[in-house]
Structure formats: C-alpha cells, structure tokens
Amino acid sequence: MLVRPQFLFTDMSRFRCSIWKGRNRTISARDNKKNQTPINDEIRADVVRLIDEEGVMRGIMSLDEALALAEEADLDLVNISPNADPPVCKILDYGKYRYEQQKKEKNAKKNQHVTEIKEIRLSASIEDHDVEVKAKAATKFLQDGDKVKVSLRFRGRERDYTQLGFDAMKKFADMVADYGVVEKEPKMEGRRMNMFLAPKKDKK
Numbered sequence: 382m383l384v385r386p387q388f389l390f391t392d393m394s395r396f397r398c399s400i401w402k403g404r405n406r407t408i409s410a411r412d413n414k415k416n417q418t419p420i421n422d423e424i425r426a427d428v429v430r431l432i433d434e435e436g437v438m439r440g441i442m443s444l445d446e447a448l449a450l451a452e453e454a455d456l457d458l459v460n461i462s463p464n465a466d467p468p469v470c471k472i473l474d475y476g477k478y479r480y481e482q483q484k485k486e487k488n489a490k491k492n493q494h495v496t497e498i499k500e501i502r503l504s505a506s507i508e509d510h511d512v513e514v515k516a517k518a519a520t521k522f523l524q525d526g527d528k529v530k531v532s533l534r535f536r537g538r539e540r541d542y543t544q545l546g547f548d549a550m551k552k553f554a555d556m557v558a559d560y561g562v563v564e565k566e567p568k569m570e571g572r573r574m575n576m577f578l579a580p581k582k583d584k585k
Contacts, residue, residue: 419460420475432471441467496527503533505545516556523561529578546574554578
C-alpha cells in the first residue's frame with residue numbers, strides 16, 4: 382500500500398512558494414544569491430511599509446497583502462530599506478532595478494582610482510641618461526594618479542657625501558615638476574635617502 386506523505390501547516394499565511402513568478406520570468410533565491418537585496422519570498426517580515434509602482438506611499442500592511450499587490454501588478458516586491466522598522470518595500474521591475482544598480486556601481490568603480498605608491502631607485506653614481514629614463518617612468522606614474530617614492534642608497538664611502546644625494550633628489554624633483562610635487566622632502570634613513578612625490582591635481 383502506497384502511503385502519501387502529508388504535511389500540516391498550522392499557519393497557511395506563512396506558507397509561500399519558494400519561487401516567485403512575475404513578468405513572464407522566474408526569480409528564485411538561487412538567481413538572487415549574489416544580491417543582498419531581499420525580494421519577494423525572500424523578505425522576512427510580518428508587516429512592511431509599501432511604496433507602489435507609481436511611487437505612491439501605500440502605508441503599512443501585511444507582507445501577504447504587499448506580495449498580492451505586486452503579483453497583481455505583474456512586478457516584484459523589493460525590500461529597499463531592510464533596516465527600517467517596518468522594512469520599506471517597493472513594487473517595481475526587479476530586473477530593471479538590478480540593471481540600474483549594477484550600472485551605478487560600474488560607473489562608480491570606473492571613476493574611482495586607488496592610489497598606489499610606486500618606487501623609483503637611484504644611486505649616488507647614476508648617469509644623467511639613467512636619471513632621465515627613471516624620471517619618465519615617474520612621470521607616467523604621476524600621470525596615472527599614483528604617488529612616487531624616490532629612494533637613493535649610499536654604498537661604502539658614499540655615505541660621507543650625502544649632499545650629492547640631496548642635489549640628485551632636487552634635480553629629479555625638478556625633472557617631474559610639471560606632473561608632481563614634493564610631498565615629503567628628502568630624508569636620510571640609515572644608508573638610504575627617501576623622497577615622496579604626489580601628482581598635481583590639475584595634471585591627473
């Protein structure tokens with residue numbers, strides 16, 4: 382004899398399908414796993430403050446009522462303010478909403494530059510041609526909006542001629558002056574002299 386499993390739900394209002402169908406598409410928790418915005422059956426609240434598809438505030442109502450209105454409009458119920466009490470939900474086209482959010486994030490990342498510190502190493506006996514090559518590299522870094530650390534290491538008896546190092550640093554700073562400014566003046570640290578350059582704001 383085949384026994385069919387039976388399920389008892391004491392509160393039918395809490396039993397909802399795990400897949401929401403709207404606008405001829407299926408949106409499930411799996412589709413939305415990378416998104417932090419609760420939608421449709423993912424919303425965990427007894428009551429919500431609803432804004433309808435026209436942007437009209439409909440007031441506080443049960444989640445079931447809000448879901449029914451969203452389904453009637455053939456749209457999605459999106460929790461746009463989960464930390465509010467009660468949460469604020471809006472009826473809208475979630476696919477379009479997610480596209481616009483991703484577009485905003487993409488534009489924000491595009492306009493955002495993470496400043497890095499690039500290092501250029503010199504020596505007390507470096508040739509003028511090599512200084513020019515390194516100055517061009519530093520200019521490129523500054524144009525990209527990065528800071529530049531210029532370091533010069535003294536070897537052996539070169540430590541007794543630190544003034545040559547200061548002169549070399551000043552010369553280097555002058556060579557990139559159109560694109561960078563001295564953020565930290567040359568300073569001795571052990572056998573190494575360091576100087577920091579920052580990009581000119583109007584030259585980024």
